[in-house]
Amino acid sequence: MDPTLPDERIKEISEFRSFLSEQVRPNLSGWYKNGQLPVDFFRTFGEAGWFGIRWEADRLVRTSALREALIAEELAKLSPGLAVAVLAHVNLGLTGLYLFGSQQLKQTYGPSAGIGQTVMCVGNSENQAGSDVAAIAMSAQKVDGGWRLNGTKAWVTSGYAADLAVVTAVSDPEASRNSRISMFLVDLNGDGIRRKKLNKMVWIPSDLTRIKLDDVFVPDDHLLGQRGKGLQQVLEIFTNSRVPISALTLGTAVGAFELALDRARKRKLFGGKIIDFQAKAFEFADFYARIEASRLMLWKACAAMDSGRDFRQESSLAKYLTVQIAREVTPWAADLFGAVSVIRDHPIHKYPMDAWGSSLGEGTQDVQKLVIFRELLKQTSQS
Numbered sequence: 042m043d044p045t046l047p048d049e050r051i052k053e054i055s056e057f058r059s060f061l062s063e064q065v066r067p068n069l070s071g072w073y074k075n076g077q078l079p080v081d082f083f084r085t086f087g088e089a090g091w092f093g094i095r096w097e098a099d100r101l102v103r104t105s106a107l108r109e110a111l112i113a114e115e116l117a118k119l120s121p122g123l124a125v126a127v128l129a130h131v132n133l134g135l136t137g138l139y140l141f142g143s144q145q146l147k148q149t150y151g152p153s154a155g156i157g158q159t160v161m162c163v164g165n166s167e168n169q170a171g172s173d174v175a176a177i178a179m180s181a182q183k184v185d186g187g188w189r190l191n192g193t194k195a196w197v198t199s200g201y202a203a204d205l206a207v208v209t210a211v212s213d214p215e216a217s218r219n220s221r222i223s224m225f226l227v228d229l230n231g232d233g234i235r236r237k238k239l240n241k242m243v244w245i246p247s248d249l250t251r252i253k254l255d256d257v258f259v260p261d262d263h264l265l266g267q268r269g270k271g272l273q274q275v276l277e278i279f280t281n282s283r284v285p286i287s288a289l290t291l292g293t294a295v296g297a298f299e300l301a302l303d304r305a306r307k308r309k310l311f312g313g314k315i316i317d318f319q320a321k322a323f324e325f326a327d328f329y330a331r332i333e334a335s336r337l338m339l340w341k342a343c344a345a346m347d348s349g350r351d352f353r354q355e356s357s358l359a360k361y362l363t364v365q366i367a368r369e370v371t372p373w374a375a376d377l378f379g380a381v382s383v384i385r386d387h388p389i390h391k392y393p394m395d396a397w398g399s400s401l402g403e404g405t406q407d408v409q410k411l412v413i414f415r416e417l418l419k420q421t422s423q424s
């Protein structure tokens with residue numbers, strides 16, 4: 042553990058590792074085999090206090106971004122799929138409630154969501170609207186006492202496990218692109234909801250689900266934030282979650298790297314070990330240097346977020362750099378295992394696919410570059 046971290050964080054990570062050893066490691070292969078995460082997992086995790094947002098006294102409170110990043114990295118080293126299930130609940134769904142929910146909504150759902158008894162997710166993306174977040178077509182029609190929602194959210198992480206979804210829909214079709222969308226809190230156990238779990242190969246054992254809303258009634262008090270501000274609000278959620286997903290992505294890179302190092306120390310061939318080949322030593326050194334540099338960028342993003350400063354550029358830089366390293370180190374690490382790397386149940390097998398998943402969530406690499414350059418132009422025009 043890095044000695045530059047505050048003592049409190051170092052102690053917490055050591056406690057978290059014990060938690061993982063007792064509560065997670067023994068169950069992991071079963072969850073992978075079933076391709077399913079039991080909903081109890083969220084509760085075990087939340088009740089132990091590891092979520093970055095929790096209910097205290099009468100309000101939702103957020104712990105520091107650095108703490109969340111350390112926990113996400115540690116969890117993703119072991120299982121990026123578990124880490125993404127936590128992220129979808131806390132950094133997407135619960136963050137929507139935290140940032141835009143009325144005090145009454147927070148009081149209704151905050152205590153149970155804060156401990157993972159109620160599971161949350163975010164549904165924005167549709168078949169025709171991914172990077173182009175504003176292109177959604179789901180409609181929200183105003184009716185007496187609330188809204189009627191119709192349409193399909195195509196890619197919802199934890200959409201199968203979740204009870205509540207933060208959903209964007211077009212409430213004002215005649216308004217401009219920036220004012221036509223609103224955000225709603227939708228009960229996924231209510232009438233008119235149909236869910237289809239998708240058969241995916243990344244981030245096992247979290248689920249990725251298609252959710253169809255057929256004339257779903259959402260009461261007025263379940264509008265999140267302001268009518269017509271849904272686009273800005275969902276972008277704010279994604280900007281926030283770029284920091285923890287960078288930590289998750291870094292954990293994916295580190296998890297594969299550490300397994301590779303262990304393998305290289307042990308694997309005998311040509312009368313020696315893999316670590317005895319200098320060509321491999323140089324590759325290890327190069328990846329290690331880039332992992333360390335990416336972590337520094339991530340911690341800079343955490344510092345910016347924790348200080349309350351604008352962190353849009355830092356969060357996109359962290360996401361961009363961690364995805365770059367994860368996409369390179371994970372197939373290289375799998376290659377060091379030779380043939381066994383193709384076996385589905387082998388621990389190294391999942392990392393290359395999970396690194397690919399990271400490059401899609403919270404915006405692709407192209408989208409990060411758009412944000413980085415836009416912020417760069419702003420900064421340089423001010424100086």
Ligand SMILES: Cc1cc2nc3c(=O)[nH]c(=O)nc-3n(C[C@H](O)[C@H](O)[C@H](O)COP(=O)(O)OP(=O)(O)OC[C@H]3O[C@@H](n4cnc5c(N)ncnc54)[C@H](O)[C@@H]3O)c2cc1C
Nearest residue numbers: 163164165166170171172173196197198398401403405407
């Ligand atoms: C495993 C997984 C989990 C997900 N979970 C969720 C979730 O919980 N909630 C949710 O709402 N969504 C979720 N998504 C959807 C995800 O956010 C989108 O897939 C992502 O934003 C990309 O959108 P798209 O798939 O429509 O690709 P597209 O937007 O069609 O992009 C296709 C390609 O075009 C490039 N491109 C796009 N715009 C530009 C541009 N302006 N300039 C240059 N290149 C560009 C992209 O980089 C990409 O290479 C998830 C997706 C996956 C795979």
